[in-house]
Amino acid sequence: MSRKCLRLWQAKLRSTLFSSLLMGAKNGRLKEDDARRYFQQLINAVDYCHSRGVYHRDLKPENLLLDSYGVLKISDFGLSTFEQQVREDGLLHTACGTPNYVAPEVLNNKGYEGTSSDVWSCGVILFVLMGGYLPFDEPNLIALYRKICKAEFSCPSWFSSSAKKLIHRILDPNPATRMTIPEILENEWFKKDYKPAQFQEEDNVNLDDVDAVFNKSKENLVTERKEKPTSMNAFELISRSQSFNLENLFEKQMGHVKRETRFTSQRPANEIMSKIEATAKPLGFNVHKKNYKMKLQGDKHGRKGHLSVATEVFEVAPSVHMVELRKTGGDTLEFHKFYKNFSSGLKDIVWKSEETTTEESRS
Structure with a gap:
């Protein structure tokens, strides 16, 4: 037990x-x-x-x-x-x-x-x-x-x-x-004599320790790459097979967000970071960056305090990145509403295989 x-x-x-x-x-x-x-x-x-x-x-x-x-x-x-x-x-x-x-x-x-x-x-x-x-x-x-x-x-x-x-x-x-x-x-x-409920911050993590939020090792941190690999990597190759499409592993979670979610992208890491920042600010979030880690802090006080989200970009293969987001403070339902608006602003950087793109074009 x-x-x-x-x-x-x-x-x-x-x-x-x-x-x-x-x-x-x-x-x-x-x-x-x-x-x-x-x-x-x-x-x-x-x-x-x-x-x-x-x-x-x-x-x-x-x-x-x-x-x-x-x-x-x-x-x-x-x-x-x-x-x-x-x-x-x-x-x-x-x-x-x-x-x-x-x-x-x-x-x-x-x-x-x-x-x-x-x-x-x-x-x-x-x-x-x-x-x-x-x-x-x-x-x-x-x-x-x-x-x-x-x-x-x-x-x-x-x-x-x-x-x-x-x-x-x-x-x-x-x-x-x-x-x-x-x-x-x-x-x-x-x-009368009401004592508001006290909620502990689920993950009160500073930017120096965002790794603890995702429980990942430092070996996966993004490193700058000035050149794009010309050969097709294994991750990309598998994604083109309908029976082994790893895209479902990530993108299905975009419609079923809990307290943590992720998506993949073929865009450069610095472009992903810039896009996240540009999308979060109009939604009322202050952005704090350090390397490829970000903390998004909402400026509105919700039902469980200010909503805060930890974000980190990982490299899973050359030219393929995974972005993880996790609520570190605030209300979960408010995080769901935030992510619904947030993800719609990231559609142009979320990786979609050719098969998925073709299916969307047909529909």
Whole structure:
């Protein structure tokens, strides 16, 4: 067992089910301040998942844990899905989850957004924390689904008026007008004694150590070449074979970017560097260069701070270069949006084999 897996296993052993806390609470409910504190942690955790394109789809007290410090953790991602799994209409279509916590649009079987459906479940959880019972609970599933789709519920008298308003805005049956996480974060009831989530920089690397970002050796660093080789190299030769086309290894990732991506180019290394700089600056990024390493620093403050990207050019064969980009700070979804605009400005330097060019011409 790896150290990472061992740490995760040990952490789970030290955790307790959040639902057991409710069972031990007076009347099965928490005081409003306690409920707010756990709800704040829940929203932070769900927001973190969404920022990485992960939708839980089965949020409920039974899937929440408390560590030894009383910090809430989300568990059981068995029904979760990824941003890349949405259909062409931008929606999810698999109906899943626990009936009492599931959003109305999931039941309608017309497609739903993972973010808004998770927010609905968070609203139900908040109601349970403060009320000690479910807002939607019927022995008959049809009656239960009817109440959920119409959002037929009422808050008990001990809920504060501001808490009632927040819950009603979250448990809005219309996902288009339902409260979003950014709106929840700005809500006055929510912000009381709120402690923003602290996110560590995933890779706080300076220009002198960009190699550590990509975990590559210095042997692969680009060296200046004044002359282009006249003979066809093995990498280029393989690329012309349809069955051994290595182009797919790199270019397919341009449409499926995570936190790191790469592309190949047959242009000179200094031209690649200049093109990256010229493309990044209009997008609002400050560029720091050293040799064939670059750090792109966004000037706008996003949801997880300033977006920063480490870039490095490697030589994989004479006249063939590989460019690697990796997010070293900021939000992953913002990195995706940046790369979509960024890659469109690099189309003229991205290497395409003759077969690919011919296919594009035909289409």
